[in-house]
Amino acid sequence: QVRLVESGGGLVQPGGSLRLSCAASGFTLDDYAIGWFRQAPGKEREGIGCIANSDGTIYVVNAAKGRFTISSDNAKNTVYLDMTSLTPEDTAVYYCAGDRDGGGPCSVSLARPASWGQGTQVTVSS
Numbered sequence: 001q002v003r004l005v006e007s008g009g010g011l012v013q014p015g016g017s018l019r020l021s022c023a024a025s026g027f028t029l030d031d032y033a034i035g036w037f038r039q040a041p042g043k044e045r046e047g048i049g050c051i052a053n054s055d056g057t058i059y060v061v062n063a064a065k066g067r068f069t070i071s072s073d074n075a076k077n078t079v080y081l082d083m084t085s086l087t088p089e090d091t092a093v094y095y096c097a098g099d100r101d102g103g104g105p106c107s108v109s110l111a112r113p114a115s116w117g118q119g120t121q122v123t124v125s126s
Contacts, residue, residue, distance in 0.1 A: 002026040003025045083122075
């Protein structure tokens with residue numbers, strides 16, 4: 001059974017950093033693309049970026065570049081989202097999602113992800 005579990009969320013002060021983890025089970029991460037998404041209160045869900053684990057290619061949306069980094073530890077079957085210089089506008093529920101790596105850009109493989117995690121709350125506040 002394919003399962004994704006996010007962790008690492010919490011309360012952080014503005015300017016702080018946080019690392020989110022997405023632990024995968026039931027499948028081999030090597031064959032999958034994993035993406036990070038977030039949904040703030042009253043807003044639509046938005047994509048942050050993704051990684052194609054077949055070749056390690058990473059894509060991050062322009063708005064997140066320079067502050068958010070995606071990485072993967074295939075031995076641990078875990079994908080990470082490192083966030084720095086956090087602002088209150090980053091407050092949201094963060095989700096990871098996955099689907100089979102189609103060999104092209106991870107954003108294409110994740111156009112409609114087959115599996116989603118339950119989400120982890122990130123709150124940026126002083």
